[in-house]
Structures are given as C-alpha cells and as structure tokens.
Amino acid sequence: xxxxxxxxxxxRRYPRRAxxxxxxxxxxxxxxxxxxxxxxxxxxxxxxxxxxxVGGTFGSTHSVxxxxxxxxxxxxxxxxxxxxxxxxxxxLVQIPVMLLFALALALLLDSAVARLKRFxxxxxxxxxxxxxxxxxxxxAFLYDPRLSPVVELLGSAGVQADLLxxxxxxxxxxxVVTWTYTGYNMLILYAALQAVPADIGEAARVDGAGDxxxxxxxxxxxIRPALVLTGVFSIIGTFQLFxxxxxxxxxxxxxxxxxxxxxxxxxxxSGDNYxxxxxxxxxxxxxxxLLSFAFLHFTSRRQG
Amino acid sequence: MSFLTRTEGAHATAPGRRGPGRLSVAAAVxxxxxxxxxxxxxxYWLLVSATKxxxxxxxxxxxxxxxxxxxxxxTALFEQQGGVFGRWLLNSLLYAGVGAAIATLLAAxxxxxxxxxxxxxxxxxxxxxxxxxxxxxxxxALPLFLLFAEVDATNTFWSVFLPSxxxxxxxxxxxxFAAASVPDEVVEAARMDGAGELRxxxxxxxxxxxxxxxxxxxxxxxxxxxxxxxxxxxxQDDTLYPVTLGLFTWQSQTSRLPELQTLTIVGALxxxxxxxxxxxxxxxxxxxxxxAGAVKS
Numbered sequence: 061x062x063x064x065x066x067x068x069x070x071x072r073r074y075p076r077r078a079x080x081x082x083x084x085x086x087x088x089x090x091x092x093x094x095x096x097x098x099x100x101x102x103x104x105x106x107x108x109x110x111x112x113x114v115g116g117t118f119g120s121t122h123s124v125x126x127x128x129x130x131x132x133x134x135x136x137x138x139x140x141x142x143x144x145x146x147x148x149x150x151x152l153v154q155i156p157v158m159l160l161f162a163l164a165l166a167l168l169l170d171s172a173v174a175r176l177k178r179f180x181x182x183x184x185x186x187x188x189x190x191x192x193x194x195x196x197x198x199x200a201f202l203y204d205p206r207l208s209p210v211v212e213l214l215g216s217a218g219v220q221a222d223l224l225x226x227x228x229x230x231x232x233x234x235x236v237v238t239w240t241y242t243g244y245n246m247l248i249l250y251a252a253l254q255a256v257p258a259d260i261g262e263a264a265r266v267d268g269a270g271d272x273x274x275x276x277x278x279x280x281x282x283i284r285p286a287l288v289l290t291g292v293f294s295i296i297g298t299f300q301l302f303x304x305x306x307x308x309x310x311x312x313x314x315x316x317x318x319x320x321x322x323x324x325x326x327x328x329x330s331g332d333n334y335x336x337x338x339x340x341x342x343x344x345x346x347x348x349x350l351l352s353f354a355f356l357h358f359t360s361r362r363q364g
Numbered sequence: 365m366s367f368l369t370r371t372e373g374a375h376a377t378a379p380g381r382r383g384p385g386r387l388s389v390a391a392a393v394x395x396x397x398x399x400x401x402x403x404x405x406x407x408y409w410l411l412v413s414a415t416k417x418x419x420x421x422x423x424x425x426x427x428x429x430x431x432x433x434x435x436x437x438x439t440a441l442f443e444q445q446g447g448v449f450g451r452w453l454l455n456s457l458l459y460a461g462v463g464a465a466i467a468t469l470l471a472a473x474x475x476x477x478x479x480x481x482x483x484x485x486x487x488x489x490x491x492x493x494x495x496x497x498x499x500x501x502x503x504x505a506l507p508l509f510l511l512f513a514e515v516d517a518t519n520t521f522w523s524v525f526l527p528s529x530x531x532x533x534x535x536x537x538x539x540x541f542a543a544a545s546v547p548d549e550v551v552e553a554a555r556m557d558g559a560g561e562l563r564x565x566x567x568x569x570x571x572x573x574x575x576x577x578x579x580x581x582x583x584x585x586x587x588x589x590x591x592x593x594x595x596x597x598x599x600q601d602d603t604l605y606p607v608t609l610g611l612f613t614w615q616s617q618t619s620r621l622p623e624l625q626t627l628t629i630v631g632a633l634x635x636x637x638x639x640x641x642x643x644x645x646x647x648x649x650x651x652x653x654x655x656a657g658a659v660k661s
Binding site: 076077078080081082083084085087088089091092094095096097098099100102103106161164165168171173174175176180182183184185186187189190191192193194195197198199200201202206207208209212239242243271296297300302303306307309310311322325326329330334337338341344345348349 | 388389391392393395396399400402403404406407409410413421422425426427469470471473474476477478481483486489492493495496498499500502503504506507508509510511513514526527529530532535555560561562565586589590592593596597608609611612615616617618619625628629632635636639640643644647
C-alpha cells in the first residue's frame with residue numbers, strides 16, 4: 061500500500077477538503093451554541109439585571125443593570141444557606157453509601173466467589189433504565205402510608221414509621237437516588253475492574269494474597285480514576301437534585317418549595333422572578349463547573 | 365472495547381488451584397441476592413399494583429396480588445381525559461426518539477470531523493464541547509426557559525425538542541469511535557477513487573461507526589426521556605407533555621382524586637416497558653459506551 065500521509069501543501073490545493081470539517085461540524089455547532097452556550101450567557105446577563113415593569117398587563121418591562129445585586133439578594137435569602145447545607149449533608153451521607161454499595165457489587169461481580177454474574181449484573185442495572193420521575197413516583201407510592209407495603213410491614217412489627225416526616229424525608233429521598241444510580245456506578249467500576257489485567261491478581265495470589273487483599277490492596281488502587289469519576293458525577297448530580305424532591309412535594313409537606321437549590325431556582329422562575337432565578341442557576345452552574353474542573357485537574361495530574 | 369467481550373472467567377482461579385471456600389461463596393451470593401431483591405422490589409410492587417382495582421390497591425396487602433384488574437385499568441388509562449395518555453406516549457417518542465436520532469447524526473458528523481481532519485482550532489473547539497458534557501441537563505433547563513421566554517417560544521413542541529438534539533457527550537463518543545473504527549487508509553483510498561468528502565462520510569464512515577452510534581442514540585434517548593425539569597418549566601399545555609410529566613401531574617392530584625393512583629401506577633408500568641425492553645435488547649451497546657466514557661477519563 062502506498063503512503064497515506066499527504067505531502068505538505070496538499071490541503072491548499074483542495075479547498076473543499078479544507079472546508080469539509082467545518083461543514084461537518086456546523087450542524088452540531090449551531091444548535092450547540094444556540095441551546096447550550098447562549099442560554100448560559102443569557103442567564104448570566106439576566107442575572108446582572110433587574111426587571112422593572114411599568115403599567116398594566118401590557119405595560120412595558122425593561123431591564124436595569126444591577127451588577128451583582130441579584131446574587132447578593134439570593135445569597136442573603138434564608139433558603140439559600142438551608143438548601144445548600146441540605147444538599148451538602150445529603151452528599152456527605154448518600155454518596156459514600158451509594159458508592160460503597162456499588163463498589164462492593166462491582167468487586168463481587170469481578171471476583172471468583174460470585175455466581176450467576178450475568179443475571180445479577182442485569183438486575184442491578186434495571187433501575188437505571190427506569191426514568192427518574194417514574195422511579196420517584198414508585199417510591200412515593202411505596203412510602204405513602206395509605207398504600208405502602210413497607211410501612212405496613214414495619215407496622216406489623218410494631219414500628220410506627222413515618223417515611224415522609226421531616227426527620228426521615230431526606231433519607232427517603234437518598235434511598236431513591238441510591239436505588240436509581242447504584243447500578244450505573246457499579247457498571248462504571250466493573251468496567252474498570254475488567255480492564256485490570258488478570259495476571260496482576262494471579263501474581264499476587266501466587267505470593268499468597270487472599271481474595272480480600274487482592275480486592276482492597278491491588279484492584280482498588282488500580283480503579284481509582286473510575287472511582288473519582290463516579291464520585292464527581294455523584295456530586296454534580298446531588299447539587300442538581302430536583303426530580304425526587306419535586307415528586308415528593310405532593311405527598312409530603314416536609315419538602316418545601318426551596319428544599320434544594322434547584323427547586324428554589326424553579327420556584328423563583330415560576331414566580332416570575334427571572335433575575336433571581338438566573339442568578340441562582342448561574343451560581344449552581346459555577347459550582348458544578350468548579351467541581352468538574354477540580355476533578356479534571358486531579359485526574360490529569362495523576363496520569364501525567 | 366475489547367475487554368468488555370472478555371469471558372466471565374477471566375479472573376477465575378486457574379484449574380488445579382484451590383477455589384474459594386464454600387462459605388465465602390454462600391456469603392457473596394446471599395449479599396448479591398439481597399441487593400437484587402432491593403433493586404427489584406419496587407418493580408415487583410409496580411407489576412402487582414398495576415393489576416389491582418383502586419379499592420383493592422388500598423385494601424389488600426401491597427406485595428400480594430388481588431383480583432385481576434389489569435385489562436380494565438389499561439382501558440381506563442387510555443380513556444382518561446379523552447385519551448391524553450396515548451398522546452403523552454407519542455410525544456415522548458417524538459422528543460426522545462426523533463430527538464436522539466437527530467442528535468446522533470449531528471454528533472456523528474462532528475465527531476468524525478474532529479477525528480479525521482486536522483484544522484485550526486480543533487483542540488480548542490473540542491475542549492469547549494467537552495465543557496458541554498459537564499453541564500447537566502437540569503442546569504440548562506432554567507437558562508433555556510429564560511431564553512425561550514424572551515422570544516415568546518415557551519409552551520411549544522420546539523421548546524422541548526430543539527434543545528434535545530444537542531449531545532456533546534455523543535460528539536465525544538463519536539470522536540473516540542471514529543478514530544478507532546474508521547482507518548485513514550480507507551478514507552484516502554476513497555478520495556483516490558474520486559469520492560467527495562460528504563460521500564465518504566455518508567457512505568463509508570457512518571457505516572463503520574454504526575455500532576458506536578447505537579450507543580450514542582441510546583444515551584441521548586435516556587437523557588431526553590429523563591429530562592424532567594425542561595418540559596416542566598417549558599410546557600403548560602398538557603397535550604404537549606411527555607409521558608413522565610403527564611404521570612407527574614396525575615400523581616400530584618392524587619390527594620384530591622384518589623382514583624388517579626391506579627392510573628398513575630398502570631401508566632408508569634406502560635411507560636417503562638418499552639424502555640426496559642430496548643435496554644435489554646441493546647445491552648452490549650450501552651455497556652460499550654459506558655466503558656468508553658469511564659476508561660478514557
């Protein structure tokens with residue numbers, strides 16, 4: 061076969077080939093710019109302005125530049141600290157529980173002691189195939205004292221459980237999130253484990269290492285990047301928490317309209333308070349970006 | 365991708381060496397069975413409850429079947445509010461199905477361009493697109509609403525459909541797969557034969573990338589199907605709702621209208637069946653996609 065490398069200067073002689081990549085990219089880039097970059101930019105612009113309405117229903121509205129006034133306003137609202145602390149606590153408890161659970165399942169599926177691996181792997185992934193809203197709806201029914209078999213069982217054991225009360229609701233939400241995403245995280249970790257060369261484990265075994273030692277001292281450090289990845293995705297997801305608390309609002313008075321930052325942003329927007337909603341959205345996006353950036357920095361340093 | 369296809373026994377103890385103890389096998393299987401019960405319990409409850417009448421739903425034990433009422437429930441489901449549930453299913457299919465198909469095509473072209481051409485600004489552009497991967501759909505919903513409100517386009521089909529044709533993650537996957545599965549030699553040979561750039565992409569590259577594109581499609585399908593906040597903020601007209609939003613509105617009325625409980629439950633079951641079936645049938649594709657995302661990072 062002849063050399064595939066084009067001689068220098070070839071591209072200039074084929075203007076159509078030089079334009080081709082841009083033509084291929086344009087159909088993606090146009091909606092990408094319109095529906096990803098522009099909204100973020102517009103939200104930022106709007107967060108710096110205050111809307112003033114003049115006249116009646118058809119009266120004109122106009123924007124007045126307000127600097128970071130909206131941000132200061134949002135941050136000073138009592139719901140801001142409350143909701144941020146709430147998702148922070150949620151992240152501290154739910155994420156470690158879920159990831160340990162996912163890790164345990166992944167290590168088991170990868171180990172020699174497990175049986176029926178294909179079946180179990182499939183079963184664990186079923187919840188991820190169920191839309192988040194439907195998952196939340198199902199669990200809402202399972203928590204609802206009028207219908208819940210769980211409450212029923214606990215009741216017959218003499219325990220009066222109120223899974224929707226102020227004390228329990230955050231755990232109840234945590235359970236839904238854990239149920240939905242454990243299998244997804246397990247699959248990422250499992251894929252990383254499968255990429256660990258088999259002879260590394262074999263060599264350790266020859267040296268007398270047991271199953272536990274191999275799992276914890278050899279496999280675990282090797283899949284660290286995948287663990288970090290699942291951790292960061294979980295943190296991002298937690299700070300965006302919306303669907304589950306929103307669904308639970310209709311069955312529990314413990315979930316307020318400002319329960320999570322995202323719920324608060326939604327409430328502000330539906331109350332026509334666009335500028336504050338924009339400011340809160342931008343703050344949330346900034347947190348998300350910072351966390352993601354920290355992750356990228358962290359992993360690239362480790363690889364480099 | 366190759367390690368995915370490796371056999372299950374890759375890590376198993378070699379013959380002749382002592383296998384794991386019977387006790388640890390029992391403990392492992394017990395733990396995995398418990399975990400499986402936890403994952404399947406709500407699904408089982410949904411299946412059982414969907415077959416019950418409203419009165420049995422409240423009065424009989426939740427995990428035990430009662431009188432078979434599924435047929436009547438299904439009829440009621442599709443007759444409620446002039447058959448609006450069928451409309452919701454159709455909407456979801458349009459938003460997620462057509463949206464994901466277009467998103468896949470756009471992502472394939474972009475990923476192919478990023479993998480197979482050298483041009484000014486390529487890496488910078490790729491970084492911006494990767495930045496888009498990190499922005500979750502929920503974070504974009506409100507900014508999108510604000511933007512569409514500015515041009516008076518909220519509460520339209522397009523306000524939910526158009527944003528969903530963008531899949532930065534799909535571009536990322538397509539680039540990885542185009543680099544791996546479309547050899548430069550093939551592209552060059554086609555050029556020698558006088559094929560245009562578009563023809564090479566459409567006739568050759570797209571076919572070679574097709575297994576990967578199934579993955580891109582599935583992922584975007586799930587993202588759109590799961591995006592709850594966007595239709596919630598955009599839509600007021602319930603004939604435009606996707607099925608998830610429709611079920612949510614029914615559920616939020618159950619304290620006033622308890623009979624909607626049964627409909628919500630049956631509706632949830634009906635809405636889940638197609639997606640679970642698709643997932644099971646296309647297992648190997650989404651597994652490959654997950655892995656590519658995980659390993660590359």
